[in-house]
């Protein structure tokens with residue numbers, strides 16, 4: 001397997017605070033990789049460094065073998081990276097279908113766009129809600145719509161920041177099935193997540209961040225069996 005994403009000794013300082021310190025991670029093409037850690041561990045900051053929302057204080061981001069550290073977010077999207085952030089960003093007044101069209105405009109048009117829109121609505125199980133304003137959707141469905149908007153950009157690497165936040169156990173499980181089905185079709189997925197049941201359901205490899213640094217990484221079984229991880233992560237950081 002080849003690496004699709006690498007961070008090399010990434011640092012991000014906010015004033016005197018090191019939110020991300022010396023973080024080197026590798027995401028292999030074709031895997032589902034989960035990033036876990038207690039609140040404030042630096043997970044969202046690392047995501048923003050990968051997506052290009054933040055410039056690092058130090059270090060590099062390599063995507064598909066290319067140094068993208070100084071590339072703008074849209075340039076990274078153009079190279080096959082797509083991100084769903086933690087903060088909901090659907091256009092609440094616009095119909096569900098139109099939300100998808102806004103993202104689809106960047107990759108296709110005409111009949112191809114209609115076909116892709118129908119495929120995504122079905123995949124997200126939102127066919128019956130296509131004409132509803134997105135703000136009228138249940139919270140879990142809004143999260144799915146956002147995943148759909150990220151998918152409309154046809155990524156090879158999908159970045160999801162807490163995709164199951166606020167979801168019921170059933171919605172969470174369904175989200176896991178969606179992610180596994182995308183992965184079975186060849187998509188690499190990097191997920192920040194707190195819900196360990198969900199992490200066990202989907203992850204092939206896990207990186208644990210703690211106080212801005214890589215605390216542990218390895219296969220799901222290895223990391224979950226590591227008592228040090230349980231201590232820092234399950235012991236106190238499970239605040240969501």
Ligand SMILES: Nc1ncnc2c1ncn2[C@@H]1O[C@H](COP(=O)(O)OP(=O)(O)OP(=O)(O)O)[C@@H](O)[C@H]1O
Nearest residue numbers: 014017018019037038039040041042043044045046
């Ligand atoms: N824009 C910012 N300005 C100043 N400090 C920040 C900023 N963003 C994050 N931080 C700080 O950096 C640290 C890491 O935050 P980050 O949001 O990356 O953690 P996290 O692991 O994603 O946490 P959570 O699980 O709570 O979402 C925290 O101490 C946070 O307060």
